[in-house]
Amino acid sequence: MIRVGIVGYGTIGKRIADAVSKQDDMEVVGVFKTRPNFEAWSAIKRGYPLYVPEDRFADFEKNGIPVKGSLKDLLSVSDIVVDATPNKVGKENKKMYVERKIKAIFQGGEKADVADVSFNALANYEEAIGKSYVRVVSCNTTGLVRVLYLLDRDYGVRSVRGTIVRRGADPKEVKKGPLNSIVLDPPHIPSHHAEDVKTILRHIDIVTVAVAVPTTLMHVHILNIRLRSKVSKEDVVKSLESTPRILLVNSGFTGIKSTSEIIEVARDIGRSRYDIYENVVWEDTLAVDGDEVFIVQGVQQEAIVVPENIDAIRAVSGVETSGRRSMMKTDKVLRIGEWPWSKLLLV
Amino acid sequence: MIRVGIVGYGTIGKRIADAVSKQDDMEVVGVFKTRPNFEAWSAIKRGYPLYVPEDRFADFEKNGIPVKGSLKDLLSVSDIVVDATPNKVGKENKKMYVERKIKAIFQGGEKADVADVSFNALANYEEAIGKSYVRVVSCNTTGLVRVLYLLDRDYGVRSVRGTIVRRGADPKEVKKGPLNSIVLDPPHIPSHHAEDVKTILRHIDIVTVAVAVPTTLMHVHILNIRLRSKVSKEDVVKSLESTPRILLVNSGFTGIKSTSEIIEVARDIGRSRYDIYENVVWEDTLAVDGDEVFIVQGVQQEAIVVPENIDAIRAVSGVETSGRRSMMKTDKVLRIGEWPWSKLLLV
Incomplete structure (x- = not known):
């Protein structure tokens, strides 16, 4: 032990x-x-x-x-x-x-x-x-590295341009904001997340911009990725599905199109503290056009x-x-x- | 069965x-x-x-x-x-x-x-x-009836003047607000909660005013109660402590002074969906002066x-x-x- x-x-x-x-x-x-x-x-x-x-x-x-x-x-x-x-x-x-x-x-x-x-x-x-x-x-870097590692392994990643919409504070942080603002966090490019990804995936060309918004539940990443080869959406879905700690969510048949609804499921299924350890990737928002991929994913900052x-x-x-x-x-x-x-x- | x-x-x-x-x-x-x-x-x-x-x-x-x-x-x-x-x-x-x-x-x-x-x-x-x-x-009426019933039983309630600060929407209600407002909900006096209390405690003189605010976790009631006799704070605490489904919280030794922190404890102790079935009464906010009592309590709308x-x-x-x-x-x-x-x- x-x-x-x-x-x-x-x-x-x-x-x-x-x-x-x-x-x-x-x-x-x-x-x-x-x-x-x-x-x-x-x-x-x-x-x-x-x-x-x-x-x-x-x-x-x-x-x-x-x-x-x-x-x-x-x-x-x-x-x-x-x-x-x-x-x-x-x-x-x-x-x-x-x-x-x-x-x-x-x-x-x-x-x-x-x-x-x-x-x-x-x-x-x-x-x-x-x-x-x-x-x-960190939580955001963990979420980024998981998905970029697997795409790089399977198809080669040429570049990543990402927007990180951060939760403003954790649920228990009653003194922290923003309460009614969208904050450039940080107000320069790239945000540190891109640099932090490179502490693990050293060769990846990545730029991230981050804003903080008034919510406590999860971050959301909007990623535009250029691969080294053309792929189909089915290929990418298959790569994601076969990788641990990636959860695909289809809004079509679950109705889930928000961080609060995915948290509601975590509550319903009895996850301790409603914790979500997985990257939550919206399957029907996933778009592939030749070598270009769009991925939108949720990251629960407390648990990932x-x-x-x-x-x-x-x-x-x-x-x-x-x-x-x-x-x-x-x-x-x-x-x-x-x-x-x-x-x-x-x- | x-x-x-x-x-x-x-x-x-x-x-x-x-x-x-x-x-x-x-x-x-x-x-x-x-x-x-x-x-x-x-x-x-x-x-x-x-x-x-x-x-x-x-x-x-x-x-x-x-x-x-x-x-x-x-x-x-x-x-x-x-x-x-x-x-x-x-x-x-x-x-x-x-x-x-x-x-x-x-x-x-x-x-x-x-x-x-x-x-x-x-x-x-x-x-x-x-x-x-x-x-x-309803949730608010349940929270009110529990505490008013026990005070009426133990000391007699002469009148209740209450403010109900309502959560704006449930956690999963992504289309509902308010998002950045304090809404008179309803914009008249009394709010229906007072009337609803009387469907059970028919003889109580009660007036309530309700506003809705941008939060999803819990309601908070601020109650000013006139009793039929003088009491001490110790009496009231004893009445509350000996009644089921009332939870006393002391902010002094727990540090809890918000709905989000009491929810955080519910998450920590493994309550299903972080549900709180109890009236959460802040013990150190409880004030008694002769026959006048102030009670501030939280009510989780999903579970109570x-x-x-x-x-x-x-x-x-x-x-x-x-x-x-x-x-x-x-x-x-x-x-x-x-x-x-x-x-x-x-x-």
């Missing part, structure tokens, strides 16, 4: 903790959290030993939240740390991980140079095997990187040398690909 | 179906649905036999959705129908229920005269025992009436003559009252 410590128990950290605890080859030995809020209560309820800053023991215990120890204590019982702290805190924390010779998985909010390799399970699992520091790229973190843990620990086998294992446990109208995508 | 047919499988109907299927004294014999959309897929996935209008069999089957029969077929295998169709369709459907001598539970979107009695489990379970037609009042429907089924069928016993049974199965910081409220 790989003993995993989760440092940072917010939107991403709590999901990774739950996903780790469902696997049979790893376990959560504890979570580290700085604030005594409702998520600390939920951690206790789920049975995760709670580690907090030494100078805040009293704050937690005064609220009736039992504390197990400090960050040092958590590191001393962990084989691997998943650092899901806010942007740039991971880089600070890394000093401690290096000092204590403990392996760590960072998130996409950190710069690429925090780690030995930027990671996507489909695209470059093998590069991360046995490494000490790995960075799972969760399976990637599980695979990264396996790669770093060296227990599994095949990315495909790790993904199959992860996906089976998280029931990825199981939608009312679809069969399991992985075979 | 009470054989329950669900007519109308949308926001409310699908939740009632799931709640019925979890009880040990009733079962879902089928659901009736008019449109072949993603909710039809989810019904099939959950194993509910699907009944559809006779002239639409082909529409469903063309989309690969297996159909069991027509509405008449569903009625012929049901002891009781729960009608969760859109407003005013229930009244039309009632003719058929009367003709076939089948008992029915209607929802708050219908006018009170559709039924023999308007229903809230806490306030008037006993009135519904053995009746043929019962109407479970679900346990009431289960109790209504038991009352109408006559299998349970105690409202309290029915509520205890319902609440145990739906895990109502189980929050990270609370014990089960019912003892």
Whole structure:
């Protein structure tokens, strides 16, 4: 059993903790959290030993939240740390991980140079095997890399011009906006997403523009892709269908044409926290003309990187040398690909 | 086993179906649905036999959705129908229920005269025992009746002046607003909620004003209540704590001061579809001065009436003559009252 410590128990950290605890080859030995809020209560309820800053023991215990120890204590019982702290805190924390010779998985909010390799399970699992520091790229980058990797593998990608319509804030972020605006986010070209894709798919010609809008549920990507050869729509659909973590949705027979409706299905089928780990690609919006492809896809910012973190843990620990086998294992446990109208995508 | 047919499988109907299927004294014999959309897929996935209008069999089957029969077929295998169709369709459907001598539970979107009695489990379970037609009042009315019933029972309510801040649309309602406005909904006083409360608590002096705002998660009620006697805050807290389906939330030690954060907890603890069946009362916003009480509470419009429907089924069928016993049974199965910081409220 790989003993995993989760440092940072917010939107991403709590999901990774739950996903780790469902696997049979790893376990959560504890979570580290700085604030005594409702998520600390939920951690206790789920049975995760709670580690907090030494100078805040009293704050937690005064609220009736039992504390197990400090960050040092958590590191001393962990084989691997998943650092899901806010942007740039991971880089600070890394000093401690290096000092204590403990392996760590960072998130996409950190710069690429925090780690030995930027990671996507489909695209470059093998590069991360046995490494000490790995960075799972961000939600948007994960969504882009999955679909671009498979198109590049199957047909060769000549160029990508993409628009990223970002959710303005996560559901729990009550102080963040925009509330009534479309924000150029960032106000320059390319957005960092294009650069981040190249930390994994180094040779791809990609430019992205991003705007943020007043919604909390999912991002949407509108991608215009030039391939190196002519293809049919059937070819592209086949490539997408046969790839794990891609969900095709046909609005014609499901009626789903929005992020809120796909979330409604996730609620209906009992997905934990309505999490969607898959790229949600609208099949009837997919258009192919010669070597030109249009893809519109949804990416749930809270969940899409969760399976990637599980695979990264396996790669770093060296227990599994095949990315495909790790993904199959992860996906089976998280029931990825199981939608009312679809069969399991992985075979 | 009470054989329950669900007519109308949308926001409310699908939740009632799931709640019925979890009880040990009733079962879902089928659901009736008019449109072949993603909710039809989810019904099939959950194993509910699907009944559809006779002239639409082909529409469903063309989309690969297996159909069991027509509405008449569903009625012929049901002891009781729960009608969760859109407003005013229930009244039309009632003719058929009367003709076939089948008992029915209607929802708050219908006018009170559709039924023999308007229903809230806490306030008037006993009135519904053995009746043929019962109407479970709407989400807002349910939230109001629960808290006003208990205050009236314990201290006597002299008057209620309430503001209802309504969610603009349900999460899946992509075509409904408001998107950037505060709408007087309705633009007259009182709003119908006050009148609706009186269908159950006939003697209460209540005036409500309602506005709709751009959010999908929950309603919030701000209630100013005059009691018949002076009380302390501790008294009121004790009354609330000892009443089923009331959840007290302390923002001081949970950090929760918004509807989105309470929904986040529901996601974290694994509530199906993040459903909240309880009135969510902010304990530290509760203020008492002599005979005057301020209560601020959240009401999740999709879920709060679900346990009431289960109790209504038991009352109408006559299998349970105690409202309290029915509520205890319902609440145990739906895990109502189980929050990270609370014990089960019912003892």
